[in-house]
Amino acid sequence: MNEDFLLIILRDLLPRRPDLRLILMSATINADLFSKFFGDAPTIHIPGFTFPxxxxxxxxxxxxxxxxxxxxxxxxxxxxxxxxxxxxxxxxxxxxxxxxxxxxxxxxxxxxxxxxxxxxxxxxxxxxxxxxxxxxxxxxxxxxxxxxxxxxxxxxxxxxxxxxxxxxxxxxxxxxxxxxxxxxxxxxxxxxxxxxxxxxxxxxxxxxxxxxxxxxxxxxxxxxxxxxxxxxxxxxxxxxxxxxxxxxxxxxxxLPEMLRTPLQELCLHIKTLQLGAIGSFLAKALQPPDSLSVQNAIELLKTIGALDDREELTPLGRHLCTLPLDPNIGKMLLMGSIFQCLNPALTIAAALAHRDPFVLPINRKEEADAAKRSFAGDSCSDHIALLKAFEGWKDAKHIGFVDKSRGAQAYNQCSHDLEMVCAILCAGLYPNVVQCKRRGKRRALYTKEVGAVDIHPASVNAGVHLFPLPYMVYSEKVKTSSIYIRDSTNISVYALLMFGGNLIPSKSEDSIEMLGGYLHFSASKTVLDLIRKLRGELDRLLKRKIEDPGLDVAVEGKGVVAAVIELLHSHNVQY
CATH class of the missing domain: 3.40.50 (Rossmann fold)
Known part of the structure; x- marks a missing residue:
């Protein structure tokens, strides 16, 4: 996809730089299509030697x-x-x-x-x-x-x-x-x-x-x-x-990758380089993506706070542009740094940005599944399994991974607090949210876009019938033989209220909404007012930190962070 992006820039640049000579080489290129894209540029076919x-x-x-x-x-x-x-x-x-x-x-x-x-x-x-x-x-x-x-x-x-x-x-x-x-x-x-x-x-x-x-x-x-x-x-x-x-x-x-994958990371690059409106720029591509795919990417970037209503970069968006990561993973990394969970956030982000580190040997699949579940413990989280596996690997190899920067420990005060780590995951993976509902003695999982989904068989949550907490966040929703969510983590309602999307007032005084009204939260007016107030304080603290990276959250927001951590630990209901 980066190649498609660069081709647009190069074609726009060539009229202003006639001294440049652009040569494209490929064994499987559609030469006629590329030639027309560059104004009927000449083509050369060089046959390779192979035996019959x-x-x-x-x-x-x-x-x-x-x-x-x-x-x-x-x-x-x-x-x-x-x-x-x-x-x-x-x-x-x-x-x-x-x-x-x-x-x-x-x-x-x-x-x-x-x-x-x-x-x-x-x-x-x-x-x-x-x-x-x-x-x-x-x-x-x-x-x-x-x-x-x-x-x-x-x-x-x-x-x-x-x-x-x-x-x-x-x-x-x-x-x-x-x-x-x-x-x-x-x-x-x-x-x-x-x-x-x-x-x-x-x-x-x-x-x-x-x-x-x-x-x-x-x-x-x-x-x-x-x-x-x-x-x-x-x-x-x-x-x-x-x-x-x-x-x-x-x-x-x-089909080119631009027509087959989500576009949010590409959209951030367009705004960073000040290449104009996202839709107009992508319309100039060799094979332009569908307008709905472009709109989905823009809406997601607005939802996570990277773009404002005018499709301009926010302070958070400018930080995300500096990270060579999917914007959701990048946000999780920033939140992990802010809330002193840096090492867990780094580990999980690295694992999600690369291929799954868990190998499933063909003849030892059950053993591999059991090993992965043992890393997860009772967390109901594939992401925690990734974290614990890495920590176990460090211990086994005796390599230490000592951070040499003087203040490294200050960024990891909450690294062993799994409730906070799961909340950071919620901040990064939102709006990828699943509702966990009961259907008798079995679970039922629902997303906003497609309704009922299931957990991928490779997940540590695949065999869980009832979850201790009412929601899941996940890294990816994928369709194979069925529609599955991959790399999921069970999270509390408070993690979602504090680190999810904007809280939307409901018609009733005893409820609030999120995710365009798909998620509903009911409580007394007094409790909801306290939730709104704490969330407002948290949002203002985050806004200040993002605009001023030198701000010490542990000092400036000590009371707010302490209240949020205490709230995250107050849950005990099975779903």
Whole structure:
């Protein structure tokens, strides 16, 4: 996405700097699109040298391996493809295209067993049995050479360097990889590629403000890159585990990241560099993002206090611009510093800004889950699990991590207060809030945008039936097989009232609202008045600190901070 952002700036700059020469290079670039974007700039095609690669598609692979695909609808009477259409929900256009084909007439030159397998084939799921049969066929019938298998999902990074080692004599190397092996790395001895045709790719549902991480068909450019991995050192073979018809209908290029991800960090950069109105600037992009995605990003930045109503940077927004982080994580980091929880905030921010440090070995998943839960203890928090795991790693390694700055301890007076740490998480992750409700003896979780959600299976909260506190904050809402919240922390009503969004007066004197009226809090008028007064004092203290970073909160706001901490510790109800 940063590349898309820079391209806009460079195109605007070139007329004012005719001395500059801009050269764009890529193995998968849409040259015509970029040429037009830069005023019909000239293009040069430099072919790379590879050995010839034979391509085999699903129909050919089935013929060679004699593998039989079994439909999960075989027990139904009638046509399994028609039954699958009735049973499956939303399907991708490429799979639907193949389902409309008359198999017997289109593949009449193939054997009846292959045609039956094509009838049963579903593009929605990867047949691991077919992957195994293809590997076995190569090992039995093909000459020496490593096999590179492209799969969806994530791979453990342990022993990753071994993929570059040459195997012993009479041993065939088989590498399982994700789409990172398309171009980011080169394994010299690969001769055979097995391509499942899909990759897990993040997309953004602007309507529901939801990240979708689902296996999707790759582009032709990516398919070409995968094939090229097989022809580095000698002629190779690419086994595609999908029909040629699917390949021919694939999009030519992948959608740019700007069209697939939230835009709030990019919007902050636009305001920092004084590039004008956010919407107008992004409309100049090579492929402009949807207006709803832009508006969602602006609204979020307003909600967390980074932009004012005129879409100008606030003092908080100017601080967030200096941090190379998602704005929510950046705010959590600043709040951790202000409220003397700096080390926990740094640890959690570092973990959230990078890949999940918890590894799930394929054959030891239950042990890994149990270890993660042990770090979380009774906190009902994935974020606390991250923090405790890091602290345990420090102890085990005896490395200390001593902060050499003279006043470091002053920034960590509350680092061991988990109630305050959870409140800081609330400040950073808001408006990512879930209501925890009871449905008999079970939990029910709801968000404003999509309603009912569930907790990701990898979370320490996945097996919790009832939570001790009424709300959750979470790092990300993602759609895979269902809609899940990832990296969640159970928080109290007081954490939300003190560190969440603005308190909105309700029609009734005994309640207040938050998050556009989605969250309601009821209490006596006296209690609500005290809450409003304390929140007002806290907001004024934070405003002063953000405008004057040298302000000592421990001195200037000692009474306010003490009252907030005492309030955070006064909860004891199960939800």
């Amino acid at each position: 690669v034979t391509e085999l598609y699903l129909e050919d692979v089935l013929e060679k391996t004699r593998y039989t695909i079994k439909s999960e609808f075989d027990n139904f009477q009638g046509n399994s493809r028609r039954r699958r259409r009735q049973q499956e929900t939303k399907k991708d256009p490429l799979t639907e295209l193949f389902e409309d084909v008359d198999i017997d007439s289109h593949y009449k030159s193939y054997s009846s067993s292959t045609r039956q397998s094509l009838e049963a084939w579903s593009g929605s799921q990867l047949d691991l049995g077919l992957v195994e049969a293809t590997i076995e066929y190569i090992c039995r019938h093909e000459s020496d050479g490593a096999i590179l298998v492209f799969l969806t999902g994530s791979m453990p990074t342990i022993n990753q360097r071994e993929i570059f080692d040459r195997p012993p004599r009479n041993v065939r190397k088989i590498v399982l990889a994700t789409n990172i092996a398309e171009s980011s790395i080169t394994i010299d001895d690969v001769v055979y590629v097995i391509d499942c045709g899909k990759a897990k790719e993040t997309s953004y549902d602007a309507l529901n403000k939801l990240a979708c991480l689902l296996p999707s068909w790759i582009s032709k450019a990516s398919a070409h890159q995968r094939r090229g991995r097989a022809g580095r050192v000698q002629p190779g073979v690419c086994y595609r585990l999908y029909p040629k018809m699917i390949h021919d209908a694939m999009p030519q290029y992948q």
